[in-house]
Amino acid sequence: MIHESRLAKIVRNDSDLMTVLTTVRGLGLNDWLVFSGAVYQAAWNDITGQAPGYGVKDFDVGYFDEDVxxxxxxxxxxxxxxxxxxPLRSRVEVRNQGRVSEWFEAKFGEPYPPIKDTPEALTRFVAPAFAVGVRLEDDDQITVVAPFxxxxxxxxxIRPNPHRPVAKDWERITAKALERWPELTVIEP
Known part of the structure; x- marks a missing residue:
């Protein structure tokens, strides 16, 4: 619980991330989360003394709809x-997590069976550190979803997700992260 509170405070101190959360909350998407880099990188920036937003390429928004x-x-x-x-418009990327199974194997060469909700998508991310999402609730509380x-x-x-095969581009992913945050420890597969 201490980590969730700390992460919520970090998120609140990142003005771009809060703008994305506030805006998406108002759109009424089903089962939505902002997840991946914009969230875990906000924590890494706080830990290493970097400015909010350092290294954050985009804001991934996932929602769930059975219409795929x-x-x-x-x-x-x-x-x-x-x-x-x-500049946020071109940095916010939204995807129906219910539809990922329709195209994932063709793009990444590995199977991706259908999922039942957005939090389940996090269980399939490349690394446990990447599998974290947040949502700004109607009462302004921040919900943290982190299955690992x-x-x-x-x-x-950064270590491989123990519940999926190691990503084919694992070395590229970890090298890019280490360039920006050399304080990271990478656990090789």
Whole structure:
């Protein structure tokens, strides 16, 4: 619980991340989370004394819809884009997590069976440290979803997800992270 409170405080101190959370909250997406780099990198920036937003390429927004058609997802993508102004508009990427199983294997060469909700998607991320999402609730509380816990995030440790094959681009992923945060420890597969 201490890690969740600490992460919520870090998130609140990142103005771009809070703008994304506040804006997406107002759109009424089903089962949504902002996850991955924008969240764990915010923690790494806090730990290492970097400015909020350092190293953050984009803001990944996941939601869940059983309509896995491209047209339905595209309508949501356009709705989300219209809610933002630049420079955030081009940095917010939204995807229906219910649709990922439709294209993942063709793009990444590994199977991705359908999931039941957005938090389940986090269990398939490359590393436990990456598998963290946040949502700003209607009462302004921040919900933290981290199926592997937050120890890896706050210990600045990247290790392979024990529940999936090692990512084919593992070395590239970890090398890019180490370039920005040399304080990281990488546990090789």
């Amino acid at each position: 058609s491209w047209d339905a997802e595209d309508a949501v993508i356009k709705c989300v884009a219209a809610a933002f102004e630049e 816990g937050l120890d890896d995030v706050f210990d600045m440790r």
